[in-house]
Amino acid sequence: MCGIVGLFLKDKSLEPQLGAMLTSMLITMTDRGPDSAGIAIYKGETAGKTKLVVQSDTPQTDFAGLDSALKKQIEGGVKMKVKDTHAVLEIKASQGDAARAALKTLRPTLRIMSRGDSLEIYKEVGLPKNVADRFGLHKMTGTHGIGHTRMATESAVTTMGAHPFNTGDDQCLVHNGSLSNHNSLRRKLRREGVHIETENDTEVGAAYLTWRMMHGATLGEALQSSLDDLDGFFTFVVGTKDGFGVVRDPIACKPAVMAETDQYVAFGSEYRALVDLPGIEQARVWEPEPATVYFWSHNAAPTSTEKAA
Amino acid sequence: MQTIDLADSTLRALNKTLYAQSETTNQTQWEILNPKGAHAIACGLDAPIEVTVRGSTGYYCAGMNQKATVNITGSAGPGVAENMMSGKVVIDGDASQYAGATGHGGLLVIKGNASSRCGISMKGIDIVVHGNIGHMSAFMAQSGNLVVCGDAGDALGDSCYEARLFVRGKVKSLGTDCEQKEMRPEHIAILTELLAEAGSDARPEEFTRYGSARTLYNFDVDNAGAY
Incomplete structure (x- = not known):
């Protein structure tokens, strides 16, 4: 079990509060992942x-x-x-x-x-509240950001095992779930020359996306092919310079809730993480469909493939 | 009407209070404010009371319910009314995955859509969904009725036993050993009653019934090589 939060602002006037909003969402997800926390923030x-x-x-x-x-x-x-x-x-x-x-x-x-x-990633071992305090996350401004609270299942509790993982320039990945073919995939990717540092399953997921994009795939295409090549359970949220994307495995047992208003698009592992957002009572709230790639971008209307990537 | 505001009261105090209500309590109407997606609200009730949760709930709301009526004015998180024994749970919004899982009795009404695995392993509960349901719904469903006024996702009724599945819209795909069945007068009668009780104006004649083809009930020697 892990917790994921994400916030993509449409309303520029909320940008000074991005860090504060994400921090509160992150802390709400502490009991889904109390061992480490991290945040990827896009500051322009x-x-x-x-x-x-x-x-x-x-x-x-x-x-x-x-x-x-x-x-x-x-x-x-x-x-x-x-x-x-x-x-x-x-x-x-x-x-x-x-x-x-x-x-x-x-x-x-x-x-x-x-x-x-634009991207800055901060992550450490410890309770999400303490990690957020150490970096002063609540004071950060930005256009969008992703946070993760970790309950480790596949590898050690270390800074490098915490999420988000940087997959390419200005791109990052967070994961709730566990990949079951990460050992064979890690060997394959290492043979292909991809640098993988830890025994962590999500790092392999991130390296897989990097490798696909190195060979010309867009991020949207890389996520689409991850549905065939990654075995296991996952809800992925990816950050890009212009926005964020969401994909869930076909079984979709790892939870995901989205909310959209005129001011923002928000992601939470649970609705609980979203309850303090402005106008949440009037927001459109729904669960992303399994095996479907979603993107929200400052560049374009929501599409199933990222144009900017 | 008794009102408990979760902004002031702890979840544990709330559930303890509701659980303490006896068969003959005269405090039969309860209202819960500020649920804010909290887990396990109004779980394990065992008295003929009516609880209205104003807002959206997290995991396992109204689980193991007996005799009580629980209304949720927002949406419900995973595992709503899980293992319900009797009573009624009504959700105005949507329900997340495995709504009504393993339920033995009572009626679960979802006025919006239900997500994946709705009614998984149901054992006698009746579930009426006004909207659509997600994939793997009624997986290993044993008995009871699942009524879907909209569409059903992939692998409906996979490996089901004797539950009756009624879908008005399209079924994306049927699971292993689930097949379309004939609608007989007794099924129209069941549907008429359930739709009325669930406040749906859908017409029973518009539904198709699905159920077990019963080919998995006994070992088939032709499959021996697969083991």
Whole structure:
């Protein structure tokens, strides 16, 4: 069992409250997943810039002087913002690969949580409320975001086992369920050259999507083919630069509730997570159909395939 | 009318109060405010009282109900009226998965749609859904009646026993060993009564009956190779 929440804002005036709304939804889902929590927040882009979010178990030593050290190795400067065990590194858009290569030698134990122009991922082990407090999630602004509370079943309770998983630039995945063919799929993907760090089943799901997109599939197509290639139970929520998508396995025993008003589209593992959203009493509330890919995007009307991806 | 506001009272106190009502209680009308999707509201009732929940409920509302009537003015989460023994549960909105699962008796009315696995393993309960139902509904259904005024999803009545399934709209697919059956006068009589009790104006003649083809009841030696 795990908890998923998601919020996609249509009404720009709610953007300053995105973090507060998502945090409250996340905390409501604590009893579905009390061991770790994470959030992916899309904060909008800064022209010409991209972001890496990195995590360290020893932030005092790892983050000390990291920005000035990195600045010497890449072009265009570095802006670093430290939040507890995470640091957001804002760099010139063209320097993403160079920065990752430089970080490997500068701080070999740093883990990359996310990369993208808009996306920032924060995740840690602990009660969702404590994780949210450590990163100051309730103060964050943004256009949309996804949160996850984890009750581990398939692998260890670690930061890297927490969700969301970064699947590609500005893309992330959260999962409620368990995949049963993740070992064979992990071996296959590793042979194909895909980097998979942990024994976690969801990381394999994320790597699968990355691999499909590396070979030219859109995110919508990758999700569609996941219905054939992933065995097990899943409700997936994926984040993209422009919106989010939802897909459930054909059995659909992992719960999912959606609500839509003129102001937002919201996702919750349970209706409970949605009850404090503005205008929820008048919202259209429904369950996403099994084996059906849904997308909401700032770019277009809801479609079954993501045009932007 | 007794009113309990879940904004002020704990769920446990509410359920304890309702459970304590005796057969002869004179407090027969109860209203529950601010359910906000909480789990297990009005579970295990065992008295002829009427409880109205104003809003939407989470998992297992009105589970194991006996004798009581429970009305939900919003939608219900997974497992509503699970293992109901008798009484009546009426949902104005939609119901999530496995509504009325394993129910032994009583009547469950869903005025909106029901999700997957509605009436799974039902054992005598009557379920009337005004809208549609999802996939794998009435899986291993043993007895009772499932009435669907809209459409049914995939694999209706898979491996069912002697439950009667009535669908007015389309059935996406029938499950293993489930087949269309003849509508006889006794079925029209059952439907007429259930539809009236559930407040539906659908006409019994518009329904098709489905039930067990009974080919799974006994071991078939031709299938020996499959084991």
